[in-house]
Amino acid sequence: MLARLQQFTTLGLLALALGWATFFIRNGSPRLAAIGALVIVFGYALFLAAEFVMLWRVNRSDPTPRASVWQHVVAWWGEVMMAPRVFCWRQPFRSQAVPDSLPAGTRRRGILFVHGFVCNRGLWNPHMRRLRELGVPFVSVSLEPVFGSIDAYPPIIDSAVKQLELATGLAPVIVAHSMGGLASRAWLDAFQADTRVHRVITIGTPHHGTYLGQWAMAPNAKQMKLGSDWQKRLASREPATRYGRFTCFYGHCDNIVFPATTATLPGADNRHLAGIAHVHMAHHDEVFKEALRWVGSSSAGAAGTEAGATLAR
Numbered sequence: 174m175l176a177r178l179q180q181f182t183t184l185g186l187l188a189l190a191l192g193w194a195t196f197f198i199r200n201g202s203p204r205l206a207a208i209g210a211l212v213i214v215f216g217y218a219l220f221l222a223a224e225f226v227m228l229w230r231v232n233r234s235d236p237t238p239r240a241s242v243w244q245h246v247v248a249w250w251g252e253v254m255m256a257p258r259v260f261c262w263r264q265p266f267r268s269q270a271v272p273d274s275l276p277a278g279t280r281r282r283g284i285l286f287v288h289g290f291v292c293n294r295g296l297w298n299p300h301m302r303r304l305r306e307l308g309v310p311f312v313s314v315s316l317e318p319v320f321g322s323i324d325a326y327p328p329i330i331d332s333a334v335k336q337l338e339l340a341t342g343l344a345p346v347i348v349a350h351s352m353g354g355l356a357s358r359a360w361l362d363a364f365q366a367d368t369r370v371h372r373v374i375t376i377g378t379p380h381h382g383t384y385l386g387q388w389a390m391a392p393n394a395k396q397m398k399l400g401s402d403w404q405k406r407l408a409s410r411e412p413a414t415r416y417g418r419f420t421c422f423y424g425h426c427d428n429i430v431f432p433a434t435t436a437t438l439p440g441a442d443n444r445h446l447a448g449i450a451h452v453h454m455a456h457h458d459e460v461f462k463e464a465l466r467w468v469g470s471s472s473a474g475a476a477g478t479e480a481g482a483t484l485a486r
Contacts, residue, residue: 183265194206255453274309281343282345284348286349287354289377314330317329355397358407372418422459425447
């Protein structure tokens with residue numbers, strides 16, 4: 174569903190930009206044609222800029238070290254460049270380009286990828302290509318319904334975990350971006366599955382909600398409001414020892430999940446990624462190296478030095 178929706182959005186914007194440009198060129202206004210087409214195609218950069226202004230203001234009261242103006246600018250530009258690759262190419266047109274990899278007879282620990290809000294498995298294409306080269310088993314899910322409750326996602330995650338368990342005989346590592354971290358916690362709670370996961374790595378997950386959640390409309394987005402009742406009920410059922418299984422990446426330039434420390438958990442290995450925005454964070458070298466470390470890959474060191482070039486694919 175999401176791939177089709179993003180295909181429609183991408184092609185619709187391109188068609189609108191082309192129609193605008195054609196109309197004004199034919200009417201002798203090439204400058205207006207160019208300006209209008211650029212605004213249609215790159216207008217999202219203005220929305221991203223507004224998010225960065227909000228996070229700068231909200232993070233003033235957060236204990237995380239504040240980002241400099243330059244760090245905000247660099248993070249904004251990184252997200253401007255990353256967003257079209259993810260939302261206009263990988264997810265709408267390439268979500269099935271890298272199939273799950275479960276080599277027969279493997280005894281290597283695998284990785285389960287869980288995406289976030291308004292995303293699908295295409296988000297992880299660069300990581301999945303690299304893991305295939307390294308021979309690390311992986312499964313990547315697409316959470317449906319896209320705008321449903323997070324409580325609908327644990328069975329999807331459980332099915333994927335079972336695939337990895339059957340293929341490898343080992344509990345997998347979960348790598349989850351944004352809402353995917355909450356879905357993973359909901360799975361742990363629903364199936365009492367602590368012994369069935371080796372490590373949970375969350376990236377920009379609104380464990381305690383996000384400031385932007387106050388404008389949420391969809392059920393899963395409403396569950397990500399700051400301090401939502403859903404979050405409180407989930408936390409009340411979780412054993413104190415569970416968070417010790419988590420590595421939580423968070424950042425002071427995360428333009429979706431802020432204040433910054435809402436992406437951390439008490440007792441977890443909380444890792445601050447400085448100067449990196451929300452979607453870009455999922456493709457950071459340190460995240461990839463951390464995942465390889467927990468699957469016990471001997472290639473972790475080498476992969477870390479090569480990951481930057483790989484993630485650009």
